[in-house]
Amino acid sequence: MNNNETSPVPTIGRAQELIYELKVEQAMTRAVVAVSPENTMDDLRNIMREKQISGTPVLEGDTLVGIVSIEDLIKSLAQGQPPAKVREKMCTNVVTLFPDEPIVFALNQFRRYRYGRFPVVDRKSKKLVGMLTKGDIVRCLLKRLETNNIQAELCQYRPGHLFEDVIADRSALTLRYQVEGGNFEHAGNGSSRLKNSLLRLGIHPEATRRITIASYEAEMNVVVFTQGGELIATIEPDRVTVNAVDEGPGIPDVDLAMQPGYSTAPDWVRELGFGAGMGLPNIKNNTDELKINSIVGEGTNLQFTVNTIRADG
Amino acid sequence: MTLHEIIQILQAEPILNGEVRDVTVQIACGSDLMSDVLSFAKPGALLLTGLTTVQVIYTAEMADIRIVCFVRGKKPQEKTVRLAAAKNMILISTFLPMFESCGRLYQRGLKGCSGI
Numbered sequence: 001m002n003n004n005e006t007s008p009v010p011t012i013g014r015a016q017e018l019i020y021e022l023k024v025e026q027a028m029t030r031a032v033v034a035v036s037p038e039n040t041m042d043d044l045r046n047i048m049r050e051k052q053i054s055g056t057p058v059l060e061g062d063t064l065v066g067i068v069s070i071e072d073l074i075k076s077l078a079q080g081q082p083p084a085k086v087r088e089k090m091c092t093n094v095v096t097l098f099p100d101e102p103i104v105f106a107l108n109q110f111r112r113y114r115y116g117r118f119p120v121v122d123r124k125s126k127k128l129v130g131m132l133t134k135g136d137i138v139r140c141l142l143k144r145l146e147t148n149n150i151q152a153e154l155c156q157y158r159p160g161h162l163f164e165d166v167i168a169d170r171s172a173l174t175l176r177y178q179v180e181g182g183n184f185e186h187a188g189n190g191s192s193r194l195k196n197s198l199l200r201l202g203i204h205p206e207a208t209r210r211i212t213i214a215s216y217e218a219e220m221n222v223v224v225f226t227q228g229g230e231l232i233a234t235i236e237p238d239r240v241t242v243n244a245v246d247e248g249p250g251i252p253d254v255d256l257a258m259q260p261g262y263s264t265a266p267d268w269v270r271e272l273g274f275g276a277g278m279g280l281p282n283i284k285n286n287t288d289e290l291k292i293n294s295i296v297g298e299g300t301n302l303q304f305t306v307n308t309i310r311a312d313g
Numbered sequence: 314m315t316l317h318e319i320i321q322i323l324q325a326e327p328i329l330n331g332e333v334r335d336v337t338v339q340i341a342c343g344s345d346l347m348s349d350v351l352s353f354a355k356p357g358a359l360l361l362t363g364l365t366t367v368q369v370i371y372t373a374e375m376a377d378i379r380i381v382c383f384v385r386g387k388k389p390q391e392k393t394v395r396l397a398a399a400k401n402m403i404l405i406s407t408f409l410p411m412f413e414s415c416g417r418l419y420q421r422g423l424k425g426c427s428g429i
Binding site: 184185187188189191192195205206209212213216217220270271272273274276278279281282285 | 362374
């Protein structure tokens with residue numbers, strides 16, 4: 001794909017998508033400056049100058065009763081009338097927006113009424129919750145597009161090319177994840193982070209699935225049976241090897257432990273959905289090589305390898 | 314089968330991201346044993362389970378499962394929902410027990426993971 005040719009089109013497309021996706025509440029200004037109908041037009045002039053705004057809603061208590069803009073102020077000044085109150089000059093036929101309406105609807109209202117701003121009121125209580133100007137919409141869209149571009153750049157950055165960029169007879173990348181013994185709230189977190197990293201590195205999703213199913217089972221064993229340990233993933237161009245290493249009690253009879261259904265796990269482990277003697281057979285089924293070195297009283301090193309082809313080639 | 318249909322068939326209550334109703338699944342897997350799920354479930358399946366711990370979410374993540382339905386009226390723990398939210402999963406809950414949930418979905422054409 002040639003990015004230079006295609007990139008302008010998705011950008012326009014994304015902006016168009018955004019005006020349908022985004023809601024009024026995501027673009028509106030929440031900290032609204034308002035005036036009372038009892039304020040004079042002179043007060044209004046000062047407020048507008050101070051706050052650098054060109055229009056404000058008029059609130060009586062917390063009820064929206066009107067809207068007054070710089071045009072009303074100019075008209076009032078041009079007529080050279082004695083000092084008037086906002087109540088006399090404001091527009092009372094206020095068109096409002098609801099926070100959950102899409103931006104595309106708001107844009108249509110701007111086109112239809114040619115107003116510079118719309119008060120946004122809560123659908124139920126009809127209380128003022130914000131103001132929306134075209135400037136708010138533009139700012140919101142630009143911010144979203146910028147976020148989108150950053151995400152797109154991140155996607156284009158493919159660390160899988162790492163192995164092509166380094167020159168060596170043999171290269172490997174090692175990722176290590178600590179596993180806390182007995183901590184079930186985080187049991188799976190190591191494999192979860194490993195999975196994200198493998199996908200980011202461009203390892204094929206199917207291989208990633210096999211690796212992380214095996215590493216999750218191995219991680220559960222470390223959490224259930226030991227005081228803790230480590231998952232060490234070694235990524236090479238054509239394979240991923242994971243060592244689940246612990247200093248736990250060790251496995252007295254590895255052959256017996258490999259039999260489906262054989263388990264020494266306590267009952268409460270079953271409440272977590274494990275401990276049915278399927279862990280090691282699962283690891284074996286998902287991997288291309290499995291080695292278990294275990295010494296009772298010293299610890300276990302469970303090592304498995306999955307052959308991989310990278311997702312991008 | 315769409316998430317919308319699944320919610321209707323199971324009279325389920327959406328818990329997380331339930332509004333993404335046009336997402337579809339072709340197969341499902343029902344188990345309280347996560348090792349079985351890791352062993353037999355196919356990527357993209359719907360998972361039905363009575364278990365509500367974070368291990369369900371980690372299991373679904375490893376097995377490439379995005380939609381989890383908790384059966385027999387179980388509601389997931391808050392930390393389970395938080396974890397699922399971080400992984401952009403969809404969670405729903407039905408009062409129906411496991412057998413009846415699976416039975417209703419199977420009857421309406423949703424297949425299992427055996428490939429038969």
